[in-house]
Amino acid sequence: xxxxxxxxxxxxxxxxxxxxxxxxxxxxxxxxxxxxxxxxxxxxxxxxxxxxxxxxxxxxxxxxxxxxxxxxxxxxxxxxxxxxxxxxxxxxxxxxxxxxxxxxxxxxxxxxxxxxxxxxxxxxxxxxxxxxxxxxxxxxxxxxxxxxxxxxxxxxxxxxxxxxxxxxxxxxxxxxxxxxxxxxxxxxxxxxxxxxxxxxxxxxxxxxxxxxxxxxxxxxxxxxxxxxxxxxxxxxxxxxxxxxxxxxxxxxxxxxxxxxxxxxxxxxxxxxxxxxxxxxxxxxxxxxxxxx
Numbered sequence: 001x002x003x004x005x006x007x008x009x010x011x012x013x014x015x016x017x018x019x020x021x022x023x024x025x026x027x028x029x030x031x032x033x034x035x036x037x038x039x040x041x042x043x044x045x046x047x048x049x050x051x052x053x054x055x056x057x058x059x060x061x062x063x064x065x066x067x068x069x070x071x072x073x074x075x076x077x078x079x080x081x082x083x084x085x086x087x088x089x090x091x092x093x094x095x096x097x098x099x100x101x102x103x104x105x106x107x108x109x110x111x112x113x114x115x116x117x118x119x120x121x122x123x124x125x126x127x128x129x130x131x132x133x134x135x136x137x138x139x140x141x142x143x144x145x146x147x148x149x150x151x152x153x154x155x156x157x158x159x160x161x162x163x164x165x166x167x168x169x170x171x172x173x174x175x176x177x178x179x180x181x182x183x184x185x186x187x188x189x190x191x192x193x194x195x196x197x198x199x200x201x202x203x204x205x206x207x208x209x210x211x212x213x214x215x216x217x218x219x220x221x222x223x224x225x226x227x228x229x230x231x232x233x234x235x236x237x238x239x240x241x242x243x244x245x246x247x248x249x250x251x252x253x254x255x256x257x258x259x260x261x262x263x264x265x266x267x268x269x270x271x272x273x274x275x276x277x278x279x280x281x282x283x284x285x286x287x288x289x290x291x292x
Contacts, residue, residue: 042265056269069252092178111172122236155245
């Protein structure tokens with residue numbers, strides 16, 4: 001048998017082995033993507049739809065609820081993601097210190113929120129931040145406030161509550177990435193810096209952070225995508241209220257599909273707004289990091 005025929009045989013055998021996996025990927029991923037694109041060009045109640053072309057896109061620009069959901073989502077993104085990234089970096093730096101005792105317990109305590117149930121912790125936060133909840137009780141007992149804060153009834157404070165909840169749950173997740181990356185940095189780099197008399201704070205900003213650049217980029221992108229898809233917390237804590245002040249794009253998609261008169265075509269169009277924003281922001285972050 002010639003080498004050419006033998007190579008072709010290997011190619012056939014290789015494709016035969018991966019054919020099932022490729023078929024499942026096409027069925028479970030590519031088909032839903034293509035079908036959702038087709039669905040986004042339709043509109044109507046429930047499954048009875050009619051072709052509208054780009055009509056749903058035009059509707060976006062005249063939909064006040066969509067604009068509200070988009071602005072709320074971007075506020076959560078701009079405020080919460082930087083806070084979480086900076087807090088994760090600070091915590092991982094502290095937990096990486098060789099002088100810290102019982103560091104395993106601290107790592108476990110900070111990471112535990114990541115493995116808790118989204119619904120369970122959201123309901124717990126809702127009860128804690130009620131007008132007569134434990135948070136207001138503690139603040140009143142410490143004389144930090146004179147009157148209870150309407151955490152769930154005020155548009156500003158309801159956003160703060162959601163940001164606190166998300167930060168509490170996901171900070172430990174990013175911290176683990178930074179901590180593992182810090183432990184892989186060659187200690188001789190820090191030893192050389194100590195010999196040169198570099199202050200620990202300068203070591204963090206001029207050695208640790210630059211060496212963590214790929215990990216910071218990764219966590220920034222995943223956190224951005226996660227915030228754009230924010231649903232569970234707002235659904236269970238505020239249900240998008242008060243007065244749609246915490247309504248997000250994902251919750252609006254849910255309402256379009258199941259709470260309002262069902263319009264799956266328009267809901268699919270709104271879902272692609274998340275895809276577009278995630279792609280644009282990821283490209284921007286790659287550009288800022290100057291990474292290919």
